[in-house]
Amino acid sequence: MTATEPAPTTSRALDEIKIGGMGASRKRVEDNRFIRGRGHYIDDVVLPGMLHMEILRSPVAHARIVSIDTTRAWNMPGVRLVLTGEMMATRNLAWMPTLSYDTQAVLATDKVRFQGQEVACVIADDPYIAKDACEAIEVEYEQLPVIVNPTQALAPDAPIIRDDKENQHDNVCFEWEVGDKSGTDRAFAEADHVSRIEMHYPRSHPSPLECCGSVADFDRATGKLTVYMTTQAPHIVRAAVALIAELPEHMIRIVSPDLGGGFGNKVPVYPGYVMSILASILLERPVKWIEDRSGNLISTGFGRDVYLTGELALRRDGKILAVRMHTDSDHGAFFGDAQPSKFKIGLLHSAFACYDIPTAHLTARGVYTNKAPGGVAYRCSFRVTEAMFFQERMVQAAADELGIDQAEFRRMNFVRDDDFPHRTPFGFLTDSGQYAKCLQVGLDAIDYEGFRREQAEAAKNGRLLGIGISCMTEPLGAGNSREYDILGIKMFDSAELRVHMTGKAILRTGAKTQGQGHETTWAQIVAHELGIPAEDIVVEEGDTDTAPFGMGTYASRSTPVAGAAVAMVSRKIRAKARKLAAHLLEVSEEDVEWELGRFYVRAAPDRGVTIQECAMAAYANMPDGLEPGLEANAYYDPPNLTWPFGCYITTVEVDPMTGVWDVLRVVAVDDCGVRINPMIVEGQIMGGLTEAYAMASMQFITFDADGNCIGSNFMDYLLPTAWETPGYELHEVVTPCPHHPIGAKGIGECATVGGPAAFVNAVMDALKQFGVRNVDMPLLPDRVHEAITQRHDVS
Ligand code: MCN
Numbered sequence: 001m002t003a004t005e006p007a008p009t010t011s012r013a014l015d016e017i018k019i020g021g022m023g024a025s026r027k028r029v030e031d032n033r034f035i036r037g038r039g040h041y042i043d044d045v046v047l048p049g050m051l052h053m054e055i056l057r058s059p060v061a062h063a064r065i066v067s068i069d070t071t072r073a074w075n076m077p078g079v080r081l082v083l084t085g086e087m088m089a090t091r092n093l094a095w096m097p098t099l100s101y102d103t104q105a106v107l108a109t110d111k112v113r114f115q116g117q118e119v120a121c122v123i124a125d126d127p128y129i130a131k132d133a134c135e136a137i138e139v140e141y142e143q144l145p146v147i148v149n150p151t152q153a154l155a156p157d158a159p160i161i162r163d164d165k166e167n168q169h170d171n172v173c174f175e176w177e178v179g180d181k182s183g184t185d186r187a188f189a190e191a192d193h194v195s196r197i198e199m200h201y202p203r204s205h206p207s208p209l210e211c212c213g214s215v216a217d218f219d220r221a222t223g224k225l226t227v228y229m230t231t232q233a234p235h236i237v238r239a240a241v242a243l244i245a246e247l248p249e250h251m252i253r254i255v256s257p258d259l260g261g262g263f264g265n266k267v268p269v270y271p272g273y274v275m276s277i278l279a280s281i282l283l284e285r286p287v288k289w290i291e292d293r294s295g296n297l298i299s300t301g302f303g304r305d306v307y308l309t310g311e312l313a314l315r316r317d318g319k320i321l322a323v324r325m326h327t328d329s330d331h332g333a334f335f336g337d338a339q340p341s342k343f344k345i346g347l348l349h350s351a352f353a354c355y356d357i358p359t360a361h362l363t364a365r366g367v368y369t370n371k372a373p374g375g376v377a378y379r380c381s382f383r384v385t386e387a388m389f390f391q392e393r394m395v396q397a398a399a400d401e402l403g404i405d406q407a408e409f410r411r412m413n414f415v416r417d418d419d420f421p422h423r424t425p426f427g428f429l430t431d432s433g434q435y436a437k438c439l440q441v442g443l444d445a446i447d448y449e450g451f452r453r454e455q456a457e458a459a460k461n462g463r464l465l466g467i468g469i470s471c472m473t474e475p476l477g478a479g480n481s482r483e484y485d486i487l488g489i490k491m492f493d494s495a496e497l498r499v500h501m502t503g504k505a506i507l508r509t510g511a512k513t514q515g516q517g518h519e520t521t522w523a524q525i526v527a528h529e530l531g532i533p534a535e536d537i538v539v540e541e542g543d544t545d546t547a548p549f550g551m552g553t554y555a556s557r558s559t560p561v562a563g564a565a566v567a568m569v570s571r572k573i574r575a576k577a578r579k580l581a582a583h584l585l586e587v588s589e590e591d592v593e594w595e596l597g598r599f600y601v602r603a604a605p606d607r608g609v610t611i612q613e614c615a616m617a618a619y620a621n622m623p624d625g626l627e628p629g630l631e632a633n634a635y636y637d638p639p640n641l642t643w644p645f646g647c648y649i650t651t652v653e654v655d656p657m658t659g660v661w662d663v664l665r666v667v668a669v670d671d672c673g674v675r676i677n678p679m680i681v682e683g684q685i686m687g688g689l690t691e692a693y694a695m696a697s698m699q700f701i702t703f704d705a706d707g708n709c710i711g712s713n714f715m716d717y718l719l720p721t722a723w724e725t726p727g728y729e730l731h732e733v734v735t736p737c738p739h740h741p742i743g744a745k746g747i748g749e750c751a752t753v754g755g756p757a758a759f760v761n762a763v764m765d766a767l768k769q770f771g772v773r774n775v776d777m778p779l780l781p782d783r784v785h786e787a788i789t790q791r792h793d794v795s
């Protein structure tokens, strides 16, 4: 039970854990079909008469297209359609709008702007013919100078990548600032010490197990377009298709089936989706497109690729007086992220939210380069991942420069428990937190003092041990609608609940699970609110014809927003069930009390009816004047974001001879408020820590000087297996969210956001004696070895 629910007053109240309510570590119901191979993913969609599409991608990063000859492809038996940019242009479809108010080529017309860009596509009777026909297309390219980083992009003589855009005279795609510049300048002028650090958060890729794909099915007879596709946000796609294809929404059905992971990779609208739709409309046949792994790695939404210059103004005793940050982010050839319209660099300015800092200023510049578009993905909460990484690296460097203990420096700068609501230095409003307690739980768990002694002892034998701390609070759950929108569509979410006459129920929401377990946890919220056993509630998401309008799943917004709507819709049902109970019990509504699963007469607790009996009455025995049925929907617009927080501490040993580092221990303390399903929450944290470890140790996508993507396959882009993955020790602090109906906060991204700095800080702690302050991720052995032997930072 949570504080929001009255305690049961008779012995007949149901045991919440037994019915799979809140707090139950219920096994994930979806896994029943997943582990039996009965999941229904995009490639499982097979429709009668279905054709197959394959994409021809550019082998070069920047080139003018001189000519495309499709004759040989057209002549191959089994080929139904060959599309080029020129043909798309005749229908005004060669370019499409992105979710960040930019434009992106669907198929290249004038130029190709990154390696892997879509140049042509073939639709054929089977995927093999389509692939062979793609290889038969002859494209003549005239190569252009290539830009692969912001320094090159901003050089005065740099070629202009987006010469398709009027008024674009350089490679800057946005410049944005937030905070108080003059106040910050003043604080810096008065500081005892200024700590300055530069670093790069490299490009990484979410690489979900399942790549992207779609099956488009246009029916000329009914005029209806059905698209099965890998999307985390089906309703946003429906809105985009309605605008691009100029079809009315009721003639568009977007279905997102089981997804084999999303991790933000399945938020953008990709050219492949658009081309399969156009091909289906032209051919009047279903058209399937299934992306391969290289296509996914080189052309779809990546994460990060941000360069930071960060400064802290400090008082001698360790008080942080001000923060100054400048970032240059590499967005590739098109500004294609999905992020709230108002914030050009996502929520990067959520940095330093857990610290009490008087003033701050951030400038952010985004640039175009000859790389795939993206930047907002991979458990980032709209770039909060970068924010917290930079924050905790800056904090470590500053503490070391002042000679103050890492834990003590953080403790003295934290926002205090009684200091909420708190306005962060960049303007967010946080509403709750216990940061010092969270840190203390972590320090106790890892035995901080003991480790420091062990470290000093080991140093006598030339062994390098290090400990890294990372603390953060992050904003999860966009919206509220006042501040958060995508392309002007406000960010709220929804739930619809239908209770059938036997008390079984179906719940639908506007979110879309990709592996997070919504089918399990949403039923637990309903069980908590209504006392209907979770196993009697089926959860459905992802079909725009049946689900209520919602903004989908990313930024860990499902629990904060859709999950809140689930609680609210259940409460509407309970209010109506109360009327039915009063009718059945022949008393007035005011005389009816609720306990889990049952209404009873206050004066005679033995006289009661179950929620199931109320459900039957809604169809078979309703009072005069009461609308039949037991269904409701709720739209929820949260008053604020939720602010989960965490503390991650790792210990490592670095081999000075090789630069190889081993993780000794990882302690994670997370506070996501009330936990609906503790086991699922722990799974989310472990997954997040594994991604954090991957980014810190091995994962990055880089490019050579010609713009060739290094990392287009799993030989070059590494995913940690169970073998490399360290063990995790998980702890919790619980601070219920003050405004969420069940006190829950998001958790889906926390450990990925907070984790990387803990690993890097630990290695930097071990390397401190060499005067090394920074090695850019990933901390590959050769980089660490260079830092040790050359005694300098490595970027
Ligand atoms: N939960 C809970 N109690 C809480 C908070 C959450 O039991 N107090 C449960 C939720 O009910 C849900 C899960 O934990 O089942 C994650 O909830 P939430 O934090 O609301 O995050 P979302 O469901 O919105 O998931 C999005 C988030 C993001 S943005 C990325 S990226 C990511 C992540 O989730 N992608 C994932 N975790 C992933 N996990 C899997 N398996 N696959 C992905 O693609």
Ligand code: CUN
Pocket: 232, 262, 263, 264, 265, 267, 376, 377, 378, 379, 380, 381, 382, 383, 553, 554, 555, 556
């Ligand atoms: Cu930024 S990855 Mo998740 O928000 O879908």
